[in-house]
Amino acid sequence: MQKQANPELEAWILDQVRAGHSPEAVVAPMLDQGWQEQAAIDAVETVVRRHLEEHARGSGVPVPVPVPAPVAWNGPSVLNAGDREVQVLAHLVHPQVVVFGGLLSHEECDGLVELSRGRLARSSTVNLNTGADEVHAARTSQGVFLRRGENALVARIEARIAALLEWPVENGEAMQVLRYGVGAEYQPHHDYFDPDRPGVGRILARGGQRVASVVMYLNTPTRGGATTFPDVRFEAAAVKGNAVFFSYDRPHPMTATLHAGAPVLEGEKWVATKWLRERAHA
Incomplete structure (x- = not known):
């Protein structure tokens, strides 16, 4: 029994x-x-x-939901991502932040940059009052969204992320490639959608809340451009081929996932960001 x-x-x-x-x-x-x-x-x-x-x-705070959890405490230092082995370079428990080494090959990084270079526009953010995308002063990069499975390169990277995080490909939003020039930054923010804002309802109808983010570095800036977590005083350096993953089990500051793209001080920074939802994202 x-x-x-x-x-x-x-x-x-x-x-x-x-x-x-x-x-x-x-x-x-x-x-x-x-x-x-x-x-x-x-x-x-x-x-x-x-x-x-x-x-x-x-x-009186939101109830936690399941999130990707790719790394165990004192676990393996190399993970199988399906078609590629990925290193675990750093692991912070709260918030759950993992720095992955070699998530992308240098050739894949260059391929994403070339795929995106001629399609860039000023980056926007979601207006949570209306649900519309708008340009915001806090985000001074240029970017483009690559459709899910847009070509073989994008599909291969999406499948690799799904295998590494054990989270379905269909739960991912479109990959966004961003370019930051000297002085460009993304000031501290959360990636989840505030459920109390009036425009969030229609966003959540398309797959529920965001529960995790993967920021992949497509080049190494000469100086600056780290991904920072101010609440816990942690930063991940922007190194070509590496990535920083973090999850948030509820839309609340208690997740300590406030983060920023620090200003580029010399050179430029290219990143590809993948946001993951609770359910299939349409």
Whole structure:
């Protein structure tokens, strides 16, 4: 007969999680008590998620949702992304930020730049009051959206990201390629959509909330251009072929995912950004 979590076990699981023990360390004693491994994993996830949901409702903040989680604590330093191995260069737990080395080859970076160079326009942001795209003073780059699967190069990179993050290709928005010249930047902002703004309803109807971002560096600026996280004083350097991934399990500043594209001080910066949604994005 499959074991079930009782109140005493649930309290013990929460105590272990609060103490900072890894999921593996919480599951191991349950296996010693005769639990099947998958049942133990499911029980721990259920207890923790129910606790988080109850805490969120009691605190008046959004309930967390599942997000991509490609890296475990003290996990492998090289991950299989389907057609390519990708290095884990840095991993921040809260917020969940991962710096990937070699997500793209140099040839793929150059290909995305050439595909986009003649199609650039002043970058826009979504006006959350109207749901429309508008030019904003906080974002001084030039960019273009590449349709999902637009060509073999784009499709290959999208499939690689999906394999690396274990998140469906169809949940991704169109890839955006951006160019930042000297002095260009993207001031601190969140990538999720504020659900309290009047124009957000029609945005969320097309796949739900954004839950993660992947920023891929298509060249190495001479100086400047890092992706910064001011709340946690962390930055990822812009290095050709590398990428920074971060997720946010609810549309709230408590995710600590405030981030910025720091000004380019010398040279130029090219990036490709992929935003991921809860569900299939149309």
